[in-house]
Amino acid sequence: MSIKQKSSFREKNEQGTLYLVPTPIGNLQDMTFRALEILENVDLICAEDTRNTLRLLNHFEIKTPQISFHEHNAQERIPYLIEKLQAGQDLAQVSDAGMPSISDPGHELVKACIQADIAVVPLPGANxxxxxxxxxxxxxxxxxxxxxxxxxxxxxxxxxxxxxxxxxxxxxxxxxxxxxxxxxxxxxxxxxxxxxxxxxxxxxxxxxxxxxxxxxxxxxxxxxxxxxxxxxxxQGNSAPKAKKADPLLELPLAEQVATLIAQKQLKPNVAIKEVAKLNGLKKQDVYNEYHQL
Structure with missing residues (x-):
């Protein structure tokens, strides 16, 4: 397994780029020069609500076409948008306010672009x-x-x-x-x-x-x-209680399973599953230990 490296600026690529563009959360003066430039120059804007985004675009006299992209049509839209990016078109994604993907749609399109080796470029802005x-x-x-x-x-x-x-x-x-x-x-x-x-x-x-x-x-x-x-x-908890060690976890795995069966009257497979969860192990590992396989 190896790290996949993707540069936003150095690579020359025939594919397009997905730009993640934050929009103001209330004050239009918080729109950045770079965000306006991107929205003006991309081929298509993917907007959570095209009506809201149109008011923003009209304010800054930007004529770029939009397409709706929200939680209810994301799966339907993603293949179409990936095709456009693969054909060399640049797309901008915006939510109604603030950062795309933060309590707003966007994450699934980003994942699809990464899967297709398409550059994803985030812009800083209102949050x-x-x-x-x-x-x-x-x-x-x-x-x-x-x-x-x-x-x-x-x-x-x-x-x-x-x-x-x-x-x-x-x-x-x-x-x-x-x-x-x-x-x-x-x-x-x-x-x-x-x-x-x-x-x-x-x-x-x-x-x-x-x-x-x-x-x-x-x-x-x-x-x-x-x-x-x-x-x-x-504010965070300034005096958190120390977690008490579970005495069950001090026992060998097979004995943990046997103890749960006896104490809670669980079926072996249910007890094995619970022990695996408590120890952060695979169920099969606990199963093998319990049955001495």
Whole structure:
């Protein structure tokens, strides 16, 4: 197995290039000169919503044609777009706001281009998560970007419980109509004293930062009429609990399987699967050890 090397600028290639172009998250002045040049010169723009992107293009008097590319038509569109790239056309991919692929469609097209040995060139630009992080007042490094939490209550609770012990800053996106419930769930999982920054309508006219504890944030959300898109930055756990060693893992693999069979009354194959998962091993390896093969 070898590393596949692909230069964005040095190679001469008859194939086209896929440019990943960030767009403003609210303030059109955040559009870069390079992004405008790329959008003007590519053969086609792949847009999450062509109507939204058309307003951007009209503002900068760019006439490049568009094609819709979003989560509902990605699999249908990708072969067509790869054909265009292989024929030598350059494409730009944009989402409605911010970076393509970050809580927006794009990743599947990037993977398809890499598979087809087509150059993928990312442009730097507007990004809500990092903009919120550096202004949050919460220690910015290390950090974990999660994006939107699951909407189902049980799934959301499980995710937050898994993240509770993380020591790095945590970054989430949330819509206004779900913010209060999400903050309540975070308070339950992380505790009321965990520091938080609510970053609202970044780069827009009503940009606002609300900084305090989760208890403060819940109280604010209960009293206020919530509007605008939010980035939530949560402080990491400053005193994570040390994981207790599982005494089961100190036993030989065969004895681990036998113990689970006896304690949980599991069938051998089910116990073998669980032991493999606990030890980070292949099921077949545990099977062979248990049956002395």
């Amino acid at each position: 809500a998560a990092l903009s919120a992080l550096i202004a949050s007042g919460i220690t910015p490094q290390p950090f974990m970007f999660y994006g939107f939490l699951p909407r189902k209550k049980n799934e959301q609770r499980e995710v937050l419980e898994q993240l509770e012990q993380q020591t790095c800053a945590l970054i989430f996106y949330e819509a206004p109509h779900r913010l209060k419930k999400t903050l309540l769930a975070m308070q339950t999982a992380f505790g009321p004293e965990r520091k938080i920054a609510l970053c609202r309508e970044l780069t827009k006219r009503y940009e606002e930062f609300l900084r305090g504890t989760l208890a403060d944030a819940v109280k604010w959300a209960t009293k206020e009429e919530i509007r605008g898109e939010f980035v939530i930055v949560v």
